Amino acid sequence: MQRLAIVTGGTTGIGLSVAKALMMSGHRVAIGARHALDPEVHAQITKDFGASVFVDQLDVAQGESVNKFVDKVRTEFGPPAILVNAAGIFNESFLHDHSDAAWLDQIEVNLTGAFRMTRAVFPDMIFAKWGRIANIASTAGTKGAAGYAGYCASKAGLIGLSKATAVEGAPNGISCISLSPTWVETPMMQNAIHRIASKKTITNAQARAILEKSNPQGRLVQPSEIAAMVDFFCSERSPGLTNVDIQINAGADW
Secondary structure: OOOEEEEEOOOOHHHHHHHHHHHHOOOEEEEEEOOOOOHHHHHHHHHHHOOOOEEEEOOOOOHHHHHHHHHHHHHHHOOOOEEEEOOOOOOOEOHHHOOHHHHHHHHHHHHHHHHHHHHHHHHHHHHHOOEEEEEEOOHHHOOOOOOEHHHHHHHHHHHHHHHHHHHHHHHHOEEEEEEEEOOEOOHHHHHHHHHHHHHHOOOHHHHHHHHHHOOOOOOOEOHHHHHHHHHHHOOOOOOOOOOEEEEEOOOOOO
């Protein structure tokens, strides 16, 4: 059955892979991202999805942007039935020099942004008595690491938000899960590789090898693995799948 899906952070990484998977399954997909209107980004999305794709600017850290985006999607295509909160950022800072700005940015995008998006689409899902909300969390939400206080806190909060949403949505046919991957081969991970290489004075290839070896499977998780799980969750094959955090971790705790 074709449904309307919103994917935040859908122009790159996990969000892009999820958007492709949902479209391949026959869903109509609306993509939102901060840089969605950048000419190069827009051209690439159009190339990947076709001229009929809906893609527009969305900053989940701004309530006005969220409401404007959702209202536009609803006006042009109808009520959304699927929401995938894939927009996310991270900042490496030790507690003693972790700025308020870096902390708040991560909370706003990773946690509050998902809350804003959920709040915006929830009435449509309640009315339809059907909805699927998938939040892209992280193994960092259940395992702490030095230098990632803001990221860990925001992802732990996102897992908690997902569970509360699942319980509140259940009587109305709305399911919600969080998915917690370890290191995934995305542009965000590439930035981490550059920082590790610079900090340790090693090559990018050596830094990448460190991340690969941190997983018992000795590899980096691919965005398509997360997308496949989201696609299954949003299908008619998983009516009872809700209120759970699914770790896609290649055997790693982090």
